[in-house]
Amino acid sequence: MDNIKKLARLLTENKDTLVLTGAGVSTESGIPDFRSPDTGLWSQMDPMELLSRSALSRNPAEFWRRSEPIFRMMATAQPNSGHYALAQLEKKGFIKGIITQNIDSLHQQAGSNSVLEVHGHLRTARCSQCGAERQMSPLLDQVASGDNPPRCNCGGIFRPNVVLFGDPLPEAFHLASQRARVCDLFLVIGSSLEVAPVCWLAPAASKLAIINLGETQCDEIASVLVRGTAGEVLTDLVEVIG
Ligand SMILES: [Zn+2]
Missing domain, CATH: 3.30.1600.10 (SIR2/SIRT2 'Small Domain')
Structure with a gap:
């Protein structure tokens, strides 16, 4: 819970927070993480x-x-509590947008408006x-x-x-990469940051926070690290932020 409070403070202090979501955000909706x-x-x-x-x-x-x-x-598949929590955080102004590796459209279904789908849909x-x-x-x-x-x-x-393996990088990825470089806080959720090219985004950000069940490639450079499932952690986070 201490780490969730720290994360809540980071979200309150930073005005331009960008979120990156991976397969871990959708596993609670019954979509397996193929990795x-x-x-x-x-x-x-x-x-x-x-x-x-x-x-x-x-x-x-x-x-x-x-x-x-x-x-x-x-x-x-249907959105889970993690997707809904992110939509609420956007509405309340705590996050400015989501970059997602997922192709399931669950962020939009949960009510998120600013979603960049770097792997298509x-x-x-x-x-x-x-x-x-x-x-x-x-x-x-x-x-x-x-x-x-x-x-x-x-x-x-x-x-x-x-985006199929072997396809060129989509335009959405270039936009995501520009946004990641200039945001105040980059919050990675449910991604082990192993898949190129998305794994290049996190180290480019000025401040990094991570919510993930397992280890990620960028744990060492994160300001805050919360271990847990996206649904549980984000629900707690919304509660703490109030
Ligand atoms: Zn045709």
Whole structure:
């Protein structure tokens, strides 16, 4: 609790606080962190291979067949207390925005307004030929019914609007990186900071705080470190801040 009080003080003192969230924020919504070794879903497959540009171009039907249940699970998940706490902190002016590695849209569903999705999102897919956009949900139904791979009217194959391994860095990442360098306080939640390029953001910030269940790459340079799940810690934090 002492560390949560320290963190509450930091949030009160600093006017421009930016939050970075990783998979740890969504595990309490039932979405497994694919980097932890013993989560059932991801231990059966290598996400680097599954969600890669090369897998999509090599065999698009296989890419969609394997991705469909995972995308559907993420698309139907509900925000948890951590997402709601962050939305409240934004409304009360304690945080200015969220950079997220998550593609599940749960921050927006919980009511956060300023969200930069550096790995994209699952709300839509786009044609890899002409760029036309479609809602994801009917495309997933199409794939599940065997009409696979999903194609655009132009004949091009749809791809999810997420950053696949092998894709170039999205514009949102460059914006995030500029924001991280000038903010007063950078608060990392539920990320072990192991995944490039997001792990480069934390050391660039002038002051760093971390909420994470396990160790992170930047523990040593953090002003405050709180060990715990995002939902529990953020709920306590909102209570302390009042
Ligand atoms: Zn097209």
